[in-house]
Amino acid sequence: MNQDPRLGLPSASSFGLDALCSGRQDLLQSLPDVPEPKDEDAERGTKLHACWEKEDPTGLDSEDTEIYERGLKLVKTVLDDWLNPFPRGGQIQVKEGEREQRFYLRDESGSIVASGQADRHWYSNTVHEKREGLLLDFKSLWCKSLTPAELNWQLLLLAVQLYQEYELTHVRCALAKPMFNKLDIVDYNADDLKQAEYAVNQVLWSIKHTPQRRPGAHCRHCKGATACPEAKAWTLLPSVQSGALGRVTPAMAVDFVETMHLKDCVKIWESATSRHNIEDAIQDRLKRLSLGELAELGLTFGEPKVNTPITDVEGCCNFLTRSGIHPHELYAALKLTKGDLTHVIQCKFGLTKKAAEQWIKDKLTPFMTDKPCERPLVKI
Numbered sequence: 001m002n003q004d005p006r007l008g009l010p011s012a013s014s015f016g017l018d019a020l021c022s023g024r025q026d027l028l029q030s031l032p033d034v035p036e037p038k039d040e041d042a043e044r045g046t047k048l049h050a051c052w053e054k055e056d057p058t059g060l061d062s063e064d065t066e067i068y069e070r071g072l073k074l075v076k077t078v079l080d081d082w083l084n085p086f087p088r089g090g091q092i093q094v095k096e097g098e099r100e101q102r103f104y105l106r107d108e109s110g111s112i113v114a115s116g117q118a119d120r121h122w123y124s125n126t127v128h129e130k131r132e133g134l135l136l137d138f139k140s141l142w143c144k145s146l147t148p149a150e151l152n153w154q155l156l157l158l159a160v161q162l163y164q165e166y167e168l169t170h171v172r173c174a175l176a177k178p179m180f181n182k183l184d185i186v187d188y189n190a191d192d193l194k195q196a197e198y199a200v201n202q203v204l205w206s207i208k209h210t211p212q213r214r215p216g217a218h219c220r221h222c223k224g225a226t227a228c229p230e231a232k233a234w235t236l237l238p239s240v241q242s243g244a245l246g247r248v249t250p251a252m253a254v255d256f257v258e259t260m261h262l263k264d265c266v267k268i269w270e271s272a273t274s275r276h277n278i279e280d281a282i283q284d285r286l287k288r289l290s291l292g293e294l295a296e297l298g299l300t301f302g303e304p305k306v307n308t309p310i311t312d313v314e315g316c317c318n319f320l321t322r323s324g325i326h327p328h329e330l331y332a333a334l335k336l337t338k339g340d341l342t343h344v345i346q347c348k349f350g351l352t353k354k355a356a357e358q359w360i361k362d363k364l365t366p367f368m369t370d371k372p373c374e375r376p377l378v379k380i
């Protein structure tokens with residue numbers, strides 16, 4: 001029997017992630033059983049939610065008791081404000097629904113396609129042309145990256161579920177943030193609710209028909225992130241790691257590499273040659289484009305650098321000695337490269353390249369100095 005009340009389907013609390021990444025549900029379903037990430041804050045939040053549900057702060061420490069009380073005051077504020085316009089003693093009655101109730105959304109064939117749990121909800125329960133609902137979701141701790149109520153997919157899905165459940169014409173949703181002693185409220189009228197229903201169906205359609213994983217900063221909230229290749233590749237991008245918007249400077253690269261997993265370092269090191277080959281081929285291809293094609297890509301050719309090597313070495317040396325520089329002093333600025341020398345020896349003695357290299361090794365060793373390089377990395 002499936003113990004998951006979400007039935008392995010999209011649920012309101014992570015619906016924002018599904019809206020950003022339609023391939024997420026596919027990935028989660030392919031994994032054995034992905035528990036929600038647990039940390040100290042998550043456990044504190046769960047405890048606070050249980051206390052709010054029962055309205056009993058037993059077991060909370062003094063700090064959390066304060067948060068608990070602030071939460072209840074926010075409930076009273078939002079409820080009083082919502083009840084205020086209702087006529088007193090008339091036809092309209094307001095009921096509180098079951099706390100922590102999970103609502104199930106069904107498609108046209110009646111199959112459950114998503115669910116959402118409302119911490120608290122109320123609704124006007126008589127048949128009347130204006131049927132209203134109020135929903136409140138506690139955000140127990142800091143929730144600094146919480147999406148505002150007006151843009152919040154969790155509230156949007158819950159509003160649609162409440163609207164369908166009670167056939168409402170207006171739904172107010174509130175995020176209660178006792179840590180900040182603040183409420184964040186959004187109202188949906190009848191037209192908004194129709195549009196919200198359409199938006200929810202669009203997300204569900206994308207999950208079913210175009211399940212494409214789209215990584216981004218949101219992945220840190222996704223419980224499939226550790227198994228998601230796209231999230232890993234995205235996290236490995238140097239610009240992502242360093243938070244850089246532009247170039248990664250050498251200093252930024254050092255910091256970034258320090259935080260990488262060593263196995264990832266090996267993989268990237270192993271593919272360095274392929275990467276450089278690809279980069280060179282990319283540069284060559286781009287350079288073969290016309291100015292017009294380059295402009296379409298936001299590129300153009302810059303001014304070429306002009307190098308000015310000394311090509312008349314003999315003439316230059318003669319001039320320098322005539323200018324009073326002794327040949328001994330000149331040697332410090334002269335270099336014999338083995339490549340060029342090999343060519344000279346080949347021509348002079350009619351040798352093959354290999355024989356000329358050997359000649360240099362045999363005859364010129366007394367003039368060479370060993371300069372050890374750093375040890376290269378090699379595969380075992």
Ligand code: SF4
Nearest residue numbers: 021215219222228231
């Ligand atoms: S980790 Fe990111 S890309 Fe991967 S499934 Fe989750 S939200 Fe999508």
